[in-house]
Amino acid sequence: MNNSQGQAYRSGRFGVLETHFGLQVMFDWNSEVKVRVPSSYTNATCGLCGNYNGDKKDDLLMPNGQKANNPTQFGNSYKVGDALGCSSECKDCAQTPPTPAPGEKPPPYVADCDVITDPKGPLGDCLGKVDYARFHGSCMFDIQLNKGLQKAACDAIAAYVEQCQDAGGQINTRRKKDFCALSCPKNSEYSTCAPGCPATCYSMSAPTGCKAACREGCQCMPGFLLSDEECVPIQECGCKHENRYYRSGQIFYTDGDCQLRCSCQSGIVACQVASCGPQEMCSVLDGVQRCHPKAYSTCSVSGHSHHLTFDKLSYDFQGACSYTLVTVSNSAALNLSWFSVFAEKEHVMVGKVSTTRSITVRVFGVSITLEKGFPWQIQVGNALTQ
Structure with missing residues (x-):
């Protein structure tokens, strides 16, 4: 893939791959995936992200055209290969957030998620712009499943903040030294609204075609541009x-x-x-x-395999193999560029749930992989690069 066909860049905590025909794939090198496709792919997709036909009631269609009985059957129908520790489903899976027994109070650490629903809190402007109930539910699920691990709540809240800012919402400072602290690299500083597509020393300005909203995170100080993970002195091009x-x-x-x-x-x-x-x-x-x-639609996988299709169907699928997130089912007839996005998932929490381990994008005859544990690095073919 050459520069006229697409580009890869960093946006907030995500690595982003964009093509000239409108495909955008984002991975945070941890567990969250977002795939955005333009409206030209309406009725032309299949996979865990759904068929993008505007009707979420038929999103669980398997490759044979039949509707799956449940998310597990649906997910396994798009299995493309085995991964390390691969299994079609997990035993003793936690399907719903734990609920307190009658008269029993929920554990105190679930209060970490309340920042999502607090109308007077730093994220209050988000309530009317994002489906906060879904994110609050995911946060409650994850932090209870992880026995109060703060990072579980922080990841869910970060996903909510990004959706809020994409929808035009404004946030105030929410991070503290003892709650979701963020350490910024040398020559950079924390901002509640850092550039969504930061300028780099390769482009001197935001990547071409990027319309991403500002992101909470680190931004380079004046006089510096982003180079890999470092903010360095300015260079020019154009x-x-x-x-x-x-x-x-x-x-x-x-x-x-x-x-x-x-x-x-x-x-x-x-x-x-x-x-x-x-x-x-x-x-x-x-x-x-x-x-x-004319329009875009985004599919996402977040937390412990919480899926949201292009048509906004929400479901959980805890398989831990390699799966097709989305591929083009009708590229020739519609004169569309072909692509596929695969997710390799792994079990965590002693096999109770699964999370995304890596994402592979195949487009223009090239295979590009972003893998958990290798932040700010991508694998193009067999070569690992930053």
């Missing part, structure tokens, strides 16, 4: 085309009908004949004219 400046890696169109697609790479502009797809429109957005998808 292109000028027809008296206009374009960022390195940026894709743009020079005519009114989006018939000529151009890209800027290392100071050189290259153009080729193109056209917008059936679910795209040619318009000016953020001062740049190009083909834009």
